[in-house]
Amino acid sequence: MANDEKMYISYNNIHKLCKKVGYEIIAKDERPDIIVAITGGGMIPARIIRSFLKVKGQKNIPIQAIGLSLYEDMGVHGDTENIGKEVIRTQWLDFGSLEQHFDSLIGKKILIVDEVDDTRTTLHYAVSELQKEVEEQQKKLDRLDEPTQFSIFVIHNKDKPKKAELPKEMMESGHYYAATTVGDSWLCYPWDAEDIDEHTKLAAAQGNI
Amino acid sequence: MANDEKMYISYNNIHKLCKKVGYEIIAKDERPDIIVAITGGGMIPARIIRSFLKVKGQKNIPIQAIGLSLYEDMGVHGDTENIGKEVIRTQWLDFGSLEQHFDSLIGKKILIVDEVDDTRTTLHYAVSELQKEVEEQQKKLDRLDEPTQFSIFVIHNKDKPKKAELPKEMMESGHYYAATTVGDSWLCYPWDAEDIDEHTKLAAAQGNI
Numbered sequence: 172m173a174n175d176e177k178m179y180i181s182y183n184n185i186h187k188l189c190k191k192v193g194y195e196i197i198a199k200d201e202r203p204d205i206i207v208a209i210t211g212g213g214m215i216p217a218r219i220i221r222s223f224l225k226v227k228g229q230k231n232i233p234i235q236a237i238g239l240s241l242y243e244d245m246g247v248h249g250d251t252e253n254i255g256k257e258v259i260r261t262q263w264l265d266f267g268s269l270e271q272h273f274d275s276l277i278g279k280k281i282l283i284v285d286e287v288d289d290t291r292t293t294l295h296y297a298v299s300e301l302q303k304e305v306e307e308q309q310k311k312l313d314r315l316d317e318p319t320q321f322s323i324f325v326i327h328n329k330d331k332p333k334k335a336e337l338p339k340e341m342m343e344s345g346h347y348y349a350a351t352t353v354g355d356s357w358l359c360y361p362w363d364a365e366d367i368d369e370h371t372k373l374a375a376a377q378g379n380i
Numbered sequence: 381m382a383n384d385e386k387m388y389i390s391y392n393n394i395h396k397l398c399k400k401v402g403y404e405i406i407a408k409d410e411r412p413d414i415i416v417a418i419t420g421g422g423m424i425p426a427r428i429i430r431s432f433l434k435v436k437g438q439k440n441i442p443i444q445a446i447g448l449s450l451y452e453d454m455g456v457h458g459d460t461e462n463i464g465k466e467v468i469r470t471q472w473l474d475f476g477s478l479e480q481h482f483d484s485l486i487g488k489k490i491l492i493v494d495e496v497d498d499t500r501t502t503l504h505y506a507v508s509e510l511q512k513e514v515e516e517q518q519k520k521l522d523r524l525d526e527p528t529q530f531s532i533f534v535i536h537n538k539d540k541p542k543k544a545e546l547p548k549e550m551m552e553s554g555h556y557y558a559a560t561t562v563g564d565s566w567l568c569y570p571w572d573a574e575d576i577d578e579h580t581k582l583a584a585a586q587g588n589i
Contacts, residue, residue: 181391182390182391182392182395182570183391183576183577183580186391186570186571186573186576187576190576208419208423208445210417210427210443210444210445211427211430211440211443214417214423214424214426214427214443214445215423215424215427217423218419218420218423218424218571219571221420222571222572222573231420231449233447233470234419234420234423234445234447235419235445235447235470235471236417236419236423236443236444236445236471238442238443238444238474238477260477261442261444261474261477262444262445262473262474262477263474263476263477264471265447265470265471265472265474267472268447268469268470268471268472361391361395362395362427362428362431363431364395364431367392367395367396367399368392371392
C-alpha cells in the first residue's frame with residue numbers, strides 16, 4: 172500500500188491482532204507483570220491485549236498509563252532540527268501507588284504498548300526513560316543483579332526509516348512484537364472514525380475486519 | 381433484561397454511544413479541559429469520546445489515567461462489612477507532568493470516564509478524591525473562588541440500588557452522562573471477548589451493534 176493510500180482498520184481487526192500477540196506471549200511463557208500503555212494510542216490495544224494475557228486464577232495484570240506526545244503533534248513550535256525528536260511527558264508511572272503491588276519495577280517483565288511504530292521516536296523515549304528509572308532504583312536499592320525485561324507491543328509497525336532506535340537486545344531476543352507490518356500508509360484507526368459503520372465497510376473491503 | 385441475562389455489546393455500539401455523549405457535551409459547549417480515564421474499563425471509552433470532543437484547530441484533550449480497583453475484584457480479602465466499598469489506587473494523577481499544560485485542576489472542566497456505573501463505589505471514590513485534591517490546591521494557592529466542574533461519562537448505568545452516592549449538584553445539573561441505562565444484566569464488553577466475530581453476532585442479535 173503506497174504512502175498516500177488510506178488503510179482502514181476495524182475494531183474487530185484490532186481485537187484479533189491483539190489476540191494474536193497475546194497468545195504468542197503466553198505461548199512463550201512471558202506473561203508481563205505490568206502493562207505500560209502509552210496514551211492516547213496505546214490505551215485501546217493495552218486494554219484488549221490484557222484480556223488475552225489473563226491466566227485463570229491470576230489477578231488482572233495492572234495497567235499503568237504514561238502520557239507521551241511528540242511536540243509536532245501537539246502543535247507546539249520547536250527547534251526545526253529537533254522536530255519529531257522531542258517528546259512531551261504528560262503523565263508518568265506512579266511508583267507511589269505501584270508499591271501496593273510491587274516494591275519496584277526491578278526484575279519485572281514490562282510490556283509497553285502503543286498503537287503504531289511510526290518514526291519510533293516515542294517508543295525509543297519510553298523504553299530509554301523506563302530503563303533509566305529502573306537503573307536508578309537498582310543503584311538505590313543495591314539490587315544490580317536482577318535483570319528487568321522490557322517488551323514492546325504495537326498493532327502496526329510501519330516499514331520505513333526510523334528516526335530512533337530500540338535496544339538491540341530487545342529486537343534480537345524477540346521482545347519487540349508488531350502484530351503486523353505495513354507500508355508507510357495513512358492508518359485510519361476506528362476510534363478516530365466519524366461514521367463507524369462506513370469505516371467498518373471500508374475496512375472490510377480491504378480485508379481488515 | 382433480567383439479572384441473569386447476558387447483554388453483548390459490540391465495539392461499534394460502544395463507539396456510537398461515545399459519539400452520542402460527545403456530541404451532547406459539545407452541543408452544551410462544555411468541552412472538558414482534561415479527561416480522567418479510570419483504568420482498565422474507562423480506557424477505551426475515554427479514547428473514543430476524545431475523538432468526538434475534538435474541536436477544529438484545538439489541541440487534543442489530554443487524558444490522564446487513574447487506576448482504581450475494588451478490593452473484591454482484586455481477589456484480596458477484606459473486611460466482609462466493607463466488601464465492595466474499598467477501593468485500591470494503583471495510579472493517580474501526575475500533577476508534576478500536568479503542569480506543562482495546566483497550573484492545576486482549579487477552575488477546569490474535568491470529565492471522568494468509566495465503562496459502567498454498577499454499584500457506583502468506584503465513581504464515588506474518584507469524584508470525592510479528585511474534589512479533595514482540588515480543594516487542597518485551592519487553599520494552598522489561595523484561589524477559593526474558582527469553581528471546578530466535574531462530570532462523569534459512563535457507557536452503561538445499571539438501574540439498581542447503588543452502594544455510594546455522587547454529588548447532588550452533579551446529578552441535578554446534568555453533568556452525569558450515562559450513554560444508556562440498562563437493567564442489572566451481565567454486560568459482556570467486546571474487549572473481554574475470546575471470539576470477537578461470534579461476540580459481534582450475539583450483539584447484533586440483541587441490537588447492540
